[in-house]
Amino acid sequence: MRASEQTARLIEGLRKEDPAAQEEFLRHYAPMVFGWIARLTRNEMDAEELTQDTLLRAMRYAHSFDPSKASLETWLSRIAYRLTLNRLRIAPTDTISIDDAPAAMTKVDARLVASAFQDTDAQAIDLLEQAIDHLTPLEQTLITLFYYDELPIKEIAYVVDAPPGTIATRLHRIRKKLYLLIQKLRQL
Amino acid sequence: MKPSTHNDPESWRRTDAALRRALQQRCSNAPQLPEGFYERLQQRMAQEAGQQEAAAQQEAAMLQVASAQQEAPAQQETPVLAQRSPRRKPAPARWWRTAAAAAAVLAIAAGLGTWYRRPISPSAPNTPDAPTMATAAIVASTPSTPSVPAVATTTAHITATAATARPTTATAAATTTAPTLAAAGTTTAATPTTAPATAAETPPLPTPPTHKERLDKQVAQQPPSTPAVTATSTGKAGPEHTSAHQLLAMAVHIGTDGGGLGMPASEQDYAHMPQADADTKPINYYFPAANGYTYDLNSYSATASDADGSQPTAHAAPTRNAVPIANQSHRLPVTIGATLQVPLSGRLAIETGLTYTRLASTFDSGTSTDFLHQHQRIHYLGIPLRLQAQLLRAKGWRGYVAGGGSIELPVRSTLSTQRISLTHHGTVQHSHPSAPVQFALGAGIGIQYDVLPSVGIYAEPSVQWFVPTGSTVRTYRTEHPLRFVPTVGLRWHMNK
The missing domain is CATH 1.10.1740.10 (RNA polymerase sigma factor, region 2, helix turn helix motif)
Structure with missing residues (x-):
């Protein structure tokens, strides 16, 4: 069948x-x-x-x-x-505030983000996981659906009821936000 | 010039790979269902079912009490009904609601038509300043009738209920009405059996004996070979009167090229490519329909709003959610229009008018993580020309066959293109594809019920063939040139 x-x-x-x-x-x-x-x-x-x-x-x-x-x-x-x-x-979310987040994000480019993610040792992965924990629930949902479940953008859009363009934008920003969060966590 | 690092594909690909690794590690230890999950779930289901049953029993008991009190005339039912459970019944299917709303609109239109028609008298002043097609049509066909103002008023109402159709109606009147109606007038005068009927249709104030005499005369003139169709005068008779004659009529209608009204017909001509085979089979294996994938990539990518000039698939990550896609989805076209029907003989009539059709489609091409999303909308104005033959008429019902063709001219077409990916987003480009002129041929059968002597509702299922145009602009009609078209409408007989 x-x-x-x-x-x-x-x-x-x-x-x-x-x-x-x-x-x-x-x-x-x-x-x-x-x-x-x-x-x-x-x-x-x-x-x-x-x-x-x-x-x-x-x-x-x-x-x-x-x-x-x-x-x-x-x-x-x-x-x-x-x-x-x-x-x-x-529910209360354990978030870290990023000073002047919109302005900071515009300064982050692809190579900066990639440089933060290039290490594959356990400490770097752990830091990345901590950064993910500080994302909002929706942001965690989006990157889980995209990177772990590997759903196409259109299906993610259906799941969270948002236009595909919005999902793509959010995913793009989440990567930059993760970079900023990692920088912040390193300073703590 | 220093290359921009903002959209460096290779860097983003490395980032994606790192994120994928981290999330797979994070989610790899999939949490297991806790012990006793199903038992607790069953308990909850039983508990909710018990609550629902109790609520249903309570509601049934209250209804029983209410019906008992209703039978007892001394008691008021209001307090009991006020105690009813507020649980809502499941909503009926949406098409039922749509049909009910359409029936209500038709009934209101018919009722108001009657209301407007009632105060007509021979002394009522004419209103030559009503510049509608229907007014002109009536004046030309029945110049001496005193019922012209009333008919014009009814027309205005009907077109107002189909607001979109009204402006097009007025436009059509200026160009087509006068010669057509002149021809109709000639036909009427030259046909001996039709002339008295036309005169009898709008008497100033027919006295009962005269009307009866005319009616008897017409019944006597009807050939005995057509017993199913009984010719009578149209006069003041109700829907149960019968006549085989075609009448000058105006109709507003709505139809769609298939399925049901207003339902989106989304069709995935090309499916997502399965990952397991992605590396082993040629691309045309997956899109054999019309080499659509290659076409989409080659033609649509040129309109992309990509900042770095790269192709949509250039920096797609090689993952399961980055498979090539090429989808097209077409909504069912919906056509509205107004037509004028002019009698040629007792059974034949010719019909023309103006229609409006909207074709909407969406296209996706690229990969599922980096693709072009396009919306295409084409607006057509069409001129149908059809011949209608009435087959039978009895007790307010008419049956007929109709066939003919139409020409549709594109009045506006837009194609908005948005590139959706992790690095390109937000910008929408608009272009105007050159939609072709569309010819169509069609035939169908129709049934009409006269809810009033001058107003009928009709349904006309038909088959239409849209002549291939050879254009590269894809629409619902290029994908489905032969379609079933259900049409419903309101027809108003102007010389009754």
């Missing part, structure tokens, strides 16, 4: 509230959804609750899934990331 047919059958089962389809859906997608959310929240209890919210919402609104717009995975990630970002938005 082709993947699209399998997805269609699964969605049809969810629409009819078929217990077997619900069981199959949960077994197949729960680990994946939990992984997405836990990467952002870094808190197991929050991640579990948000995973439950995502899966229940997906089953409740299975009738609104449109396979012509996105795959089932992308649709699920859209629900998961939106719920997670809403939760993280109200």
Whole structure:
């Protein structure tokens, strides 16, 4: 059976509230959804609750899934990331202020950023990870989707509900921001 | 000149590689589902299902009480209904709402038409200052009728409900109405069976005996070979009156080149290239349809707004999310228009008018991380010319076949191009592709129901063939030259 047919059958089962389809859906997608959310929240209890919210919402609104717009995975990630970002938005974020950030960013060019990222030793990677921790939840989501999940820009745009051009701009700025954060962390 | 380092592709590629390494290390230890996750989820599902069931039972009980109180006339139902659960019922499908709204608009148009028509009397002053096509048409076809002002008013209302169609209607009137109507007048005068009907259609104030006499006379003149079509006078009869005659009519309509109204028809002619095969198969293997990928890259890249003059694919990182793409997506064209129908004989009529069509498409070409995103919009004004043959008419229903052609002229075309990548963004360039003149041939069947003696709603499914133009401008019609076209509209018979 082709993947699209399998997805269609699964969605049809969810629409009819078929217990077997619900069981199959949960077994197949729960680990994946939990992984997405836990990467952002870094808190197991929050991640579990948000995973439950995502899966229940997906089953409740299975009738609104449109396979012509996105795959089932992308649709699920859209629900998961939106719920997670809403939760993280109200939680305090450990951010570092960058003095005069817009002006500082214009001075950062490609070679400067590359020079900061050229070291591949454990200390440099650790510093980069610390810098990522200081990004906002949305920024962390974007670079995770782009660099780890390797989603195309248009799919990321669908997941976070923003125009593709905006996503490209934000990704471009995030790289410069990471450079500035690394510089700041080195000074601390 | 010192080369700019701002968009140095090689530096960005190194940065991307470092970030990818860091994030893969960060996310490599994928968190596992905690113990007992499914059990807790099942409990929550059961809990929510119980809550929903309880709410449904409560609602059912309240409805039962409400219906019981409704049966008891002494009791008021308001307090009970006010206690109903605020849970909302699922919204109906969107097309139902659209259809209901369209029906409401038609009903209001028909009702107001009747309302405007009611105060007409022989002493009502003529209003020659109403410069609409319909007014001119009526004056030319029935010069002595006192009902001209009322008809003109009705026309203004109908065109106002289709606001986009009104200006085009007025434009068409200036050029096409006079000769056509003169011909119609000649035809009417030369046809013995039609002449009395035309005279009877707009009597000053027909007295019942005279009207009945004319009606009986026409029934007697109807050939016995067509029993399904009963010819009668049109006079003051309601929708149940019957007549085989084509009438001078005006219509406003809306249609689309396929599917349902207003629904986007997004089609991915070219798919994302799977990464596993990316290195082993030639590019045309993935885009066999029309060598589209090569075409897109070669033609559209020239319009890119790239600061360093590089090609869209020049510095794409070799990753799964940087696969070559070449997509095109076309929205269903929607056509609105106003047409004038002039009777040629008892069953035949010729129809022409003015239509407006908007074609919108989007194109993506490059790689999925660095591509050109283009919006193309082409606006057409068209002139249809069709022959319509009425097949049957009974109890307010008409059935007919129609066929003909149209010519559509591009009045405006825009192509906005935006390059989307990690280093190029934000700038949009506009150009104006030379859209071709479009010819089309079509035929279809139609059914009309007269909600009022002079107003009918109709649906006309047809098949249209858009003659290939040889242009490189891609539209929905170049991809689908033969299409099913569902058209719905409002037709107003001006000499009734």
